[in-house]
Amino acid sequence: MANFYLVEELADATVGGLVTVAGPEAKHIATVSRTRVGEPLLVGNGRGLVVSGVAESVAPASVEVRVDEVRRADAASPAIRLAQALAKGDRDELAIQAATELGVDGVIPWQAERSVSRWAGPKLEKGRERWATIVREAVKQSMRPWAPEVAQLASTKQLSELAATHRVLVLEPTAQHPITSITPDGRDLLLVVGPEGGIAPAELDQLQAAGAELVRLGDSVLRTSTAGPAAIAVLSAALRRW
Incomplete structure (x- = not known):
């Protein structure tokens, strides 16, 4: 090959x-x-x-x-974007690497309330550049014609504002509805994945108030490094990309 x-x-x-x-x-x-x-x-x-x-x-x-x-090749439509919370170690990096290989169309680093890792000062652009390098290498490995864009670091407020242009799906283990119940409606999708400690209640309230939907991935609790990629696989099947 x-x-x-x-x-x-x-x-x-x-x-x-x-x-x-x-x-x-x-x-x-x-x-x-x-x-x-x-x-x-x-x-x-x-x-x-x-x-x-x-x-x-x-x-x-x-x-x-x-x-x-x-x-x-045309860009995928509707698009799937991943808002990945910063996580300790390399778990957030593992998440965006796998998400890229699985077909995500954009990546947004998210500074969640419970994120142990923090991007501030010189770390801000250095962190984004690191993610962009990981995404680029994953594009090459998976031979994708379109490379996902890595956006600037976002706050919870900024993620909430994206509900005006995206269907926002927040992965939450206690959610009533499974992600498999989601029927695509033509809108671009934004998956929100929290850090190791989960998404804080105030953040869930803020996202839901903006129109986000809480969904779960089965009955088990996945690591932050695997939740996003797993959800992308489910949505890719629902969108008949696979």
Whole structure:
């Protein structure tokens, strides 16, 4: 199977033409994957464009791909976005990695009341950049034509405001209705996942007052690292993406 690389600057490509891969991606192709001339490669721009071809020339500074096929994929609609609460250790990172592989269309880091991890000062942009790197690598691993956007850190108030444009589903173990009871209605979906200690009652009230729906994933309580990906799998089936 051909390896997949992201070149955000890739704007157009034609069958029979050449696509150039430079920078860290070229170095990875040449020195890590040890790709040889004539071997297949996939190159995408993260915005729906994917070209397949064979390596015409390979060097750490630049790789040229002779294009065999050009594919343009539409963005998924309705979209599924994940508001993932910051969590200790790498549990939030595991969540967004798996969510990306499973098809999430956008990721929102959420500073929940009970989040042990805090993004402030220099950590604010550093944390977002770290998440963006994780998402980018997961896109490459899963060979997705569209790369999810990682938004700026959001507060509970900002998540509540998104109920004006999204159907907000809050994962809550004590909720009356299971997520499998949800029937998609055409609106973009926003999944809200709390930290290790759960979502604080005041936050649940605020989200519900804005129109959010509380749903549960079965009778067990999942870790914050697995709840979001599990819900995305359920919704992907309901939306007939799978």
